[in-house]
Every structure is written in structure tokens, then in C-alpha cells.
Amino acid sequence: MAETVPYGMKTQRPPDIPDVHVIWMTGGLGCDGDSVSITAATQPSLEDVLLGAIPGLPRVHLYNPVLAYENGDDFMKYWFRAERGELEPFVLVLEGSIPNEDIKSEGFWAAQGTDPATGQPITIPEWLDRLTPKAAAVVGAGTCATYGGIHAMQGNPTGAMGLADYLGWNFKSKLGIPIVNVPGCPVQPDNFMETFLYLLYQVAGLAPMIPLDDALRPTWLFGKTVHEGCDRAGYYEQGDFANEYGSAKCIVKLGCWGPVVNCNVPKRGWMAGIGGCPNVGGICIGCTMPGFPDKFMPFMDEPPGAKVSSMMSMGYGTLVRGLRRLTNDTVNKEPSWRHRGSQLTTGYRPRTY
Amino acid sequence: MATLEEEQTAKRTLVEMSWDPITRIVGSLGIYTKIDFENREVAECYSTSSIFRGYSIFMKGKDPRDAHFITSRICGICGDNHATCSCYAQQMAYGIRPPAMAEWIINLGEAAEYMFDHNIFQDNLLMVDFCENMVRETNPSVWEKAKKTQAPHAADHGYRTIADIMTALNPFTGEFYRETLHVSRYTREMFCLMEGRHVHPSTLYPGGVGTVPTVQLFTDYLVRLARYAEFMKKVVPLHDDIFDFFYEALPGYEKVGERRIMTGCWGAFNDPDVCDYRYENMSKWGRGMFVTPGVVLDGQLVTTDLVDINLNIRILLGSSFYDDWENEETFVQRDPLGNPVDKRHPWNQTTIPRPQKREIHEGGKYSWVMSPRWLHQGNHLALDTGGGALARLWATALAGMVDIGYIKATGNSVKIFLPKTATKPEVEFEWQVPKWSNAIERNRARTYFQAYAAACAYYFVEKALGELHAGRTQTHTPFEVPEEAIGCGFHEAVRGVLSHHLVIREKKIANYHPYPPTPWNASVRDVYGTPGPYEDSVQNTPIFEENGPENFKGIDIMRAVRSFDPCLPCGVHMYLGPGKTLELMHSPMFGVQHA
Numbered sequence: 001m002a003e004t005v006p007y008g009m010k011t012q013r014p015p016d017i018p019d020v021h022v023i024w025m026t027g028g029l030g031c032d033g034d035s036v037s038i039t040a041a042t043q044p045s046l047e048d049v050l051l052g053a054i055p056g057l058p059r060v061h062l063y064n065p066v067l068a069y070e071n072g073d074d075f076m077k078y079w080f081r082a083e084r085g086e087l088e089p090f091v092l093v094l095e096g097s098i099p100n101e102d103i104k105s106e107g108f109w110a111a112q113g114t115d116p117a118t119g120q121p122i123t124i125p126e127w128l129d130r131l132t133p134k135a136a137a138v139v140g141a142g143t144c145a146t147y148g149g150i151h152a153m154q155g156n157p158t159g160a161m162g163l164a165d166y167l168g169w170n171f172k173s174k175l176g177i178p179i180v181n182v183p184g185c186p187v188q189p190d191n192f193m194e195t196f197l198y199l200l201y202q203v204a205g206l207a208p209m210i211p212l213d214d215a216l217r218p219t220w221l222f223g224k225t226v227h228e229g230c231d232r233a234g235y236y237e238q239g240d241f242a243n244e245y246g247s248a249k250c251i252v253k254l255g256c257w258g259p260v261v262n263c264n265v266p267k268r269g270w271m272a273g274i275g276g277c278p279n280v281g282g283i284c285i286g287c288t289m290p291g292f293p294d295k296f297m298p299f300m301d302e303p304p305g306a307k308v309s310s311m312m313s314m315g316y317g318t319l320v321r322g323l324r325r326l327t328n329d330t331v332n333k334e335p336s337w338r339h340r341g342s343q344l345t346t347g348y349r350p351r352t353y
Numbered sequence: 354m355a356t357l358e359e360e361q362t363a364k365r366t367l368v369e370m371s372w373d374p375i376t377r378i379v380g381s382l383g384i385y386t387k388i389d390f391e392n393r394e395v396a397e398c399y400s401t402s403s404i405f406r407g408y409s410i411f412m413k414g415k416d417p418r419d420a421h422f423i424t425s426r427i428c429g430i431c432g433d434n435h436a437t438c439s440c441y442a443q444q445m446a447y448g449i450r451p452p453a454m455a456e457w458i459i460n461l462g463e464a465a466e467y468m469f470d471h472n473i474f475q476d477n478l479l480m481v482d483f484c485e486n487m488v489r490e491t492n493p494s495v496w497e498k499a500k501k502t503q504a505p506h507a508a509d510h511g512y513r514t515i516a517d518i519m520t521a522l523n524p525f526t527g528e529f530y531r532e533t534l535h536v537s538r539y540t541r542e543m544f545c546l547m548e549g550r551h552v553h554p555s556t557l558y559p560g561g562v563g564t565v566p567t568v569q570l571f572t573d574y575l576v577r578l579a580r581y582a583e584f585m586k587k588v589v590p591l592h593d594d595i596f597d598f599f600y601e602a603l604p605g606y607e608k609v610g611e612r613r614i615m616t617g618c619w620g621a622f623n624d625p626d627v628c629d630y631r632y633e634n635m636s637k638w639g640r641g642m643f644v645t646p647g648v649v650l651d652g653q654l655v656t657t658d659l660v661d662i663n664l665n666i667r668i669l670l671g672s673s674f675y676d677d678w679e680n681e682e683t684f685v686q687r688d689p690l691g692n693p694v695d696k697r698h699p700w701n702q703t704t705i706p707r708p709q710k711r712e713i714h715e716g717g718k719y720s721w722v723m724s725p726r727w728l729h730q731g732n733h734l735a736l737d738t739g740g741g742a743l744a745r746l747w748a749t750a751l752a753g754m755v756d757i758g759y760i761k762a763t764g765n766s767v768k769i770f771l772p773k774t775a776t777k778p779e780v781e782f783e784w785q786v787p788k789w790s791n792a793i794e795r796n797r798a799r800t801y802f803q804a805y806a807a808a809c810a811y812y813f814v815e816k817a818l819g820e821l822h823a824g825r826t827q828t829h830t831p832f833e834v835p836e837e838a839i840g841c842g843f844h845e846a847v848r849g850v851l852s853h854h855l856v857i858r859e860k861k862i863a864n865y866h867p868y869p870p871t872p873w874n875a876s877v878r879d880v881y882g883t884p885g886p887y888e889d890s891v892q893n894t895p896i897f898e899e900n901g902p903e904n905f906k907g908i909d910i911m912r913a914v915r916s917f918d919p920c921l922p923c924g925v926h927m928y929l930g931p932g933k934t935l936e937l938m939h940s941p942m943f944g945v946q947h948a
Contacts, residue, residue, distance in 0.1 A: 066376070068377060110381075245828065280545075280565070
């Protein structure tokens, strides 16, 4: 006879593991903007995850320097414990790009904590070498960590790069999970927390392999372009372009790269559905893309590709706009039978009055 | 002198202690100290930053219109302050002035940034040092006293005792901690309404904004602002209670984080009626800002003139990982008024990184932070920003120039008026010039400045609606990038002074140097041996913690450092090393003995 499952426990399968640890390294070349960003998330919020408000999750222990209660050694001990295999399983999150520490004879570009043996700082690449083989999953938070971002711009002195450039694009964690990239400069708050939640479910045995595209981004978040989700795309279709900032029309001629950038921000808004980029008047500068920033600069010039396609839409769009205006005029007028007076002109023929 | 010091230090037993990283700040900072446990004070302190990114290097040769997009990425909590400051500098270089509507929108965005950032830093990061868990761990007797101490403003905030406030501040489980996290979200929504995205804005451009000014935009902002004003009517008395309690419970606590009163504020919130971005008129429009620029030295206001402020900035080396630029190009010989510009001024700086081994001792090189100083009567002053709010309120109060209905600077205080909200009547708060520049007063000023920013925002909403109702909805002034130009922008990042210096040649960036607050606060011993503000405020901080060296948390040091609102996305890591007793010290100049 099957074991009796108590009432209320039937719908919820317990996680495979009771606890999961999260080592969040902010020590790359970054701005901590992704750590700050996730505190803005509400779907789910940080406290939803940490206080166990989400069903089915293991207990989550987060070690992030921006939020940690502990300091110094008390804080760094988790890094060393993870290295010794004492924090199992753990998810490693990197924020900031990875400088090339091999291009100079001494010193460091980016480091976190101090090596007790030498008294010198422990560099970020060294931490990655120590921790990535032991991690259940490796996540890049923001465009610096994922692809290099701003600090990997042409002319940079540090040789900065992203996670896959450093670990290899075919890297797999010990659970067989590829690097998970959640780009964005900074990362859109809910995009990150939603991906993070998915991974926690996966590590807990409650979700299948996370679906990723070629750039290792979650497909459900980055499968569409900015333009496809932009509420100003209708202006583009009608060939109606803004020629000054502050206009509510399509801003592709002012430098917006939305038609060729993978990102859901105009559709989702920045937080709580508010804000965004081209949907609220900000040109898309491609901040979620592996080619960011160099391939989009100078940001305030019209993208070369937009010249051709916007010209075509101006031809077709001007005609469509004209026709729609006629229809619009028509539907802006009420039908003729709504009036006062002794006559009913709706078409109904009363028999009793 | 040296001999005297030798004698004084001859009998001290110092324990080397370090915290790297210092958490609950933005960026990577390490604090290395030598502590005299016998006399319960910190004898020496070094601050180190462990990240170099190289903005000034990779911006060279780029289109100057990209500068605000790029420099926003300097900081992940106040990036928009950088973007704004960069636009100010660009506007000067391009010779343009945004429409008034754009300035009000930017001011509303920046006010939301202060409201958000001070709020999340104060109550989700810094106040953890004052929460139940921490106080019980470091000062059990203070916790016992807190349980017995009635909160004087209980009626305003609802917490009966000081201990009740401390419990509410516990991370994640504390009620007030969670409330402030929620507040940090809707204030960021206010920011996103005006500037598109937090923290790197999307709708901000040199010349104005792309934000579309509508009735909806300002209404959405205003209803959130009113919610925040209601919240602040609770928060100001709540923080006053806990700060006053520390002075009372631990006599001498005013010494924690204390240093000479030497604060700088570069001014915030431009007034479109007077600000034309012309350098020649900068003294005038600087004084028109809704937060007055100024340097306060030993309690006296020594200047409110942005030209004076600008010309006396000096960037010194000493203990940082850079080579000198004495033999590099001088980009700007004279400012547009004909004043000579020093070789060590940001306009003429060339950044030459030299990575090397870290040597944490007098004369050693140990940080990626340089040493900005402000030259006054022949002295290179290591100004601090007081975590931003303290310097802003101090300069504004003494200058006595701001008078906008919601704010009145009186000459020795700042009065802040918050109108009626859902459940609370109108309230006036008055920030009084404090006796000390110390940890508690930096923290208190932060709370009052949250109210100040909210009060300003009420005024800006009225001005913006005035433009909207009058039909003046243009938000951008077009421009051409000139062949050659220079520009400078002055602003207040949330945690203090912010300047951007720009040189354009052949329509490209020839030189660009941003100076955010943290290089000032976290600066290291300069060529003259003058320590930076973190260093000298931690040095001589008395130790009130009840733990001995074995399980020492360094809470008083943490409070001293965090009061500056450290933000080193160039690195602040604090690590509590194992206590190591050094040999008897024979001079304050010995090196750290590395393990």
C-alpha cells in the first residue's frame, strides 16, 4: 500500500535538496549595478526567494557583498568553503567582466579577498579557476560578466572579457549546465530573478534543462527583438519618424538599434511595467548584445541599416498612414442615430409606442 | 617631532586587523588597520581599492556624445548622476542650454535618485550595523539598555523602545528593513518615469531628455512622491531616536569617525532660469542651484563659487598604482576666463596605470584610488563629502541662498517643509548644523536629505506642470559637436561631489576625467603623506565594541567607514584578518609586516 501523503502535501513535491548556496562575485570589472538592480525585482523579489515565499524551493543562502551581513574574513569564508567543497551545491554568479591578468608582470586589475599565504589580493580569474569546477551552475549577471561590456571596449587597458571568453563557450558545470548569460546594462531586475528562480528549480530537480540560445541567453527572455516588443513600432510601420528627442514617435533615426537587438525591455518595462528604452524615448544602444558597446557607437547616430529599411517604410507607411487617417476620422464620429428629439432613427420599428 | 612621536608610540602594542572586502557598500574596498586594544583606539588605517577599469583611457578618441552613456557605467547605484554630470559638461562644450522642461525632468529624476539611493543605503545596508543582531553581537550591554529605553518619537513612528527599532532593522526579517526595500522600489519607479531606466538612464541626452512630458508622467510621479513624503515623516524621527540613543548610551560616541570639518559640495539641481552652462557665468548659475555648492572648513563657508572650486582641484599621486603625468601633454593652459589651469587639474591629467604588488604601509603603493585634494591657502586639503548629504546640507545651510517654499536655508540650518499626506499632517523638519563631522552626523544628514530631496521634488513637479500647462513641451535643444572645445560639469552624486572634465579635439574626446565622491573619501596617503578621509577618520576612532581581539568585529570602524556611504565600483573589500600582534612599535612610520 502506498505511503499516506498528508493533506496539503499532495500538491507540493519537496525539492531534491534542502539547501542551495549562492556565491555572488561582484569583484569583476563592473559597477555593482546588477546587484543593485536585483533589489528592484518583484517577480520574484529577493525576499520572496530568501524567505521561502516561493513554493518548492530549497532554502537559499545568498553570499553577495553588497547585501551581506558579514564583513571581511567572516564574509570571505564562504568563498573558501565553496572551494573546499563544503558548500554543496552552490550556484556561482559573476558580476563584472574578467580582466586579463596575464598581460602584465605584477599586480592585479581586479581582486576580491586576500591570499593568506602571500598577503596579496586574490584575482578574479583565480577565483573562477578555483570555483567554477565545483559550481552546480555558473551565471553571468549583466553584460560585463556575460560578454565583456563597457570595460571590454576597444582601447581598454585591462584586456577585459566575458565568462564564455574565459571559460570557453562549451563550458558545462558539474551538473552539465552551460554558462547561463543574463545580459543587460544593467540586467533588467525581473529578467534576472526569473532566470535565477528557474535555475534554483532546476538544481532542485523541479525543472528541465534551461533553454538557452547561441549566446547562452534564456530563450523566453531574449528570443524577440526590442522592435518586436516596442509600442512605438507602429510609427515605424507607418513611416513616421521622430526628428527630435522628446517626440513620441519612432526614434530609429535618432540612433535607436531596437530592430536588431535581442531584448524584452520595451515589452516588460524596466520595473513594475514602468520605464524602458525606446518605448519611453530612450534610444536602444544594444546593451544586451555581445557586440556592445563598440558595434553600436556612436550611439546617437542613425544605425546604418536603418537608413534603407526606414526609407522603404516611409514609402509604404506614408500611404498606409493616409488611408488609416481617413478610417480614423470615420471611427472618431458617432453613428447618426444617437440624438435627442421625437424620432427614433436606430432602425428599430416600435410596435407598442 | 619624529623623536617625540617615537617616544609616544614606543610602548604601544598594536594589533594588525583588516577587513577586505567591506560589504554592504557598492564596490570593492579594503580597510587595513593597526589597533591599540589597550587604549581602545585605532592607531593607523589604510584604505585600498582592488579594481581598476580605465575609463579615462578607453574614452579617448571616442565620440563625445557617447560620454554620458559610457560614464554612467562607472557606478551601479548612482550611474545616472554620472550621466547627468557628463551632459552638463557636454552642454558647456557644445554651447547649448536645454529647454526648461528638460531641466525640471532631470531634476525630478535626480531627486528620485537621492530619495531611492539614500533610502536603500541607509536602511538596507548601513543600518544593519545598528540592528538587533549586530548590537547584540558587538555590544550586549547597549542592547540591554535599548530594551529599557523608550523611543522619544514613538508616536511618530510606532516603535515603542529603541530595541524595537533595532529589531525592525534586522536584515530581511525586520519589518522596517522590508518596508524600506519596498520604498526603494517605488522611488526607482519615479526615477524610471523621468529617465527611463535605473541605474543607467535611457532617455537622457546632452541637450535635454527624450522623455515625453504628459499629464500622466507627472501624476504618476506625484502620487509616489506623496507616499514617500508620508514615509519620511516616520523615518526622520525614527533615525533621530536611534542616533541620539547612541550618543547617550555610549558617551564619547561622537569621536567615532570624527575628523576635521572639511567638507565639499559641488551643488545639485540646476535652475533653468539662471543656468546657461557658460563657464563665464558659472559662478552665478552655480549659486542658483537648489543645493548650494560650497566648501566648509572648520565650520566656516570658504567659498560658494564653482569657478573657485574648479580651479583649485588637484589630483595627487603618492600611494596609488599610477605613474605621474608631469611630462605628458597639457590640454588646457587657461580656463575660458583666462585663469591658469594647473598641471595637476583633471583637465590636464593623463592616466597611466602601473599594476604592481600591494604594499600597505607609509610610503608604499596600495590602491587604485588616487588622491584628489582641494588647494586652499597653500594647503592641499583632503576634503570629504560627509557621505554627500552632510556636505550638501552644511554648505546650503551656511550659504542661506535656497528659499523655494518647501526649503529654506537660514544661514545656520535648513528648514524642510513636507505638505499634508494621506494620514499625516504637514510637517516641518529643521536640520541644524552639527558640532562634529562624524559617523552619526553623516548618517543623520542622510535622513534629512531624503526629506530635502522630496521637498525639492514637490517644487520641481509644480514647475514642470507649469511648463506643461503653458504648452512648452519641448525637451531637447539640438547641437553640433564643435571641432575643439572644453567643458566641465559639477553635480552631486548621491554620496557627494562629482565633476566631469572634458577636452574635445577634432570632434573626438581628447581627454576625459570624472571625479566621483569616492576618490575623495577613499583617497590614500598623497605625496605629502596626508591620509585620505576614510583613513584619518578611522585613525583615532575609539573602540566601543565589547569584544576583544579574538572575536573582534570592528563595528565602530565599520560605522566610521560606512558613514561616508562608500561606493567604490573600483573596489572596497573588507576582511577581518586574524589578529596578529606586532612587535613593539618604535615609530609611526614602520611598514606592515606581511605574513
